[in-house]
Amino acid sequence: MTKTYYLTTPIYYVNGKPHIGHAYTNILCDTLARYHRMLGEPVCFLTGTDEHGTKVAKAALAAGKTPQAYVDALVPHFKELWRVLGVTYDFFIRTTDERHKQYVRSVLTDLEAKKEIYKASYQGWYCTPCESFWTELQLKDGKCPDCHRGVDQIEEENYFFKLAHHQAWLLDYIEKHEDFIRPAHRRNEVLGFLRHETLEDLCITRPQSRLRWGIEYPNSKDHVVYVWFDALLNYTSAPHFAIEGKKETDFWPADVQLLGKDIVRQHAIYWPIMLKAMGLPMPRTLLVHGWWKIGETKMSKSLGNVVNPTEIAAKYGVDALRYFLLNEVTLGMDGTYSEDLLMERYSSDLANGLGNLWHRTASMIEKYFDGILPQVEFPQLKQSLMGPSMGLLDLVWGNMEQYDPRGALAEVWQVIQRANQFVEENKPWVLAKDPAPKTDLESVIVTLAETVFRVAVILMIFMPDTAKKILQRLNQPTIGKLIPNSGQFSEIHLVPGTRIEKGEPLFPRLDD
Ligand SMILES: [Zn+2]
Secondary structure (H helix, E strand, O other): OOOOEEEEOOOEEOOOOOOHHHHHHHHHHHHHHHHHHHOOOOEEEEEEEEOOOHHHHHHHHHOOOOHHHHHHHHHHHHHHHHHHOOOOOOEEEEOOOHHHHHHHHHHHHHHHHOOOEEEEEEEEEEEOOOOEEEOOOOOEOOEOOOOOOEOEEEEEEEEEEOOHHHHHHHHHHHHHOOOOEEOHHHHHHHHHHHHHOOOOOEEOEEEOOOOOOOOEOOOOOOEEEOHHHHHHOHHHHHHHHOOOOOOHHHOOOOOEEEEEHHHHHHHHHHHHHHHHHHOOOOOOEEEEEOOEEEOOEEOOOOOOOOOOHHHHHHHHOHHHHHHHHHHHOOOOOOEEEOHHHHHHHHHHHHHHHHHHHHHHHHHHHHHHHOOEOOOOOHHHOOHHHHHHHHHHHHHHHHHHHOOOHHHHHHHHHHHHHHHHHHHHHHOHHHHOOOOOOOHHHHHHHHHHHHHHHHHHHHHOOOOHHHHHHHHHHOOOOOOOOOOOOHHHHHHOOOOOOOEOOOOOOOOOOOOO
C-alpha cells in the first residue's frame, strides 16, 4: 500500500484566539496538502490544539473557568477559522483527548522500561508569580528574567528524559540529512548549537503540588507531564487512533512538519531524540517558517497589534488573504503585514491581474460569440501564449517540490501578465471589425480561454474559491480532476460549444 503523505502543523496553545500567524501556518500546510492531493497521493493533514500546562491553567483561572471548560470554549474558534480559510485538515487533535493521554502514558512507561527516563532531585530558582523555573545562568541580577521579581531556591523530585547521551547521534543525523531541517539557515543554527553546547537532560514532569492541569504521570500521583513532552507526542499519537483500520506506520514518518522559528529547539532537538528513544523513524523534513511583523514590530497580544484573519477575509475575501500570505514572503523568512500592502497587492495582482484577465476574456466571448466558445483546432492556437501556459505546470510543481509557494505563484502571475499583454498585442477588437472570416479572432479568444483554464486548475491549490469560480464559469465538469503531470496537463481542453458565464467581478475594485 502507498504510504500516506503525512503533514502536520504545530498544535496551537489555547490561551487566546487564533491570529494571522496561526492562519499563515495552516494556509501553508493546506497548500502543500492540496498539492499532494492533486498529484493523486493519499494525504493526511493534521492540526490541533495544545491544551495543558501552566499558561492555560492561569488563563482559565483568570476567566473564572475550569481549565477544561476554558479550552472547550476556545477550540471552536480555531476550527471555525480553518473552515473560513478553506483549510482542509483531515484530523484535528486535542491533547485533552483521552486517547492521546493514554498514548502519552504508554510512551512514558515504555521509555522508563528502556531506561531513557529516570527520577532525580531537581534544583533551581523558582519565580512563584510566573510559575517558572530558572537556572542560575538564566537569572538577571539574581531576579526572574521575565518579571524581575525575587526568586526562591527550590528542590523537588522529578522525572528526567535523557537527552545528553543522544547528542552525538543527533548531530551526525542532521549532518547527513540535508533535508531534515529546512531552510538551510535554520539547519545551520541547530548544527551550531549541537556542535558547541552540551545538552542537559530534560525535566519532563511538574509536581502536582504546583500544577495539576496536565496528563498524570504513569504510576505517580505526584506528577503531571511537562506540556512540551505531551504536545510533541501529538504527531505520532493522532495517527495511532485517528483513522480506523490504519496503522501508525501507514502515516509515520511524517513527510513534512511545519513549525515557526520560535519552536525550533523543541522540534529539531527534543522531538528527534524522543523518536529515536521510542524506536521510531525520523520525519523527512522539519519546515521552519518565519514571523509576521506588523509594520516594524513583532505581532503580540501584549502589544495589542494582533491581526484578526477572520476580519481580513471578510473584508477582502479569503483568497486575497491566502494569496497575500503565500506570496508576500519566501517560506522561512520574516514578513511584514500591513493592510495597505495587502490592498496594494489586491489591486495590482488580483483585480488588475487575474480579475481583469478573466473579465476581458469572458466579455469578449460574450460580445463576439454570444457566450459560446468557438471551435479552434489545437495547432491553430497562438503559440506565443500557449507555450508559456502549457509549460506552467512543470514550473509550479518544481517550486512546490522545493516548498516554495511564492516561487510557484510568481510563475502563475507571469503567465497572467503575459496573457494580459497578449490581449493588447493581438487587439481582438480590431480583429472583430474585419469582415473576413473570424478565424484569427477565434484563435486569439480560445487561446486566452485555454490559458485562464490552466491558471484556474493550478490555482486550486493556492486560491481554491477563486479557482472554483473560474472553472464553474468555464462550465468545466472536470473540476477537481487530478493533474499529476505535464502530459495530462496538455491533454485537458475546453470543449468547443461550451457556454461561458462572465459572472460578477472576481475581485471587485476596492473603491467600489
Ligand atoms: Zn517572574
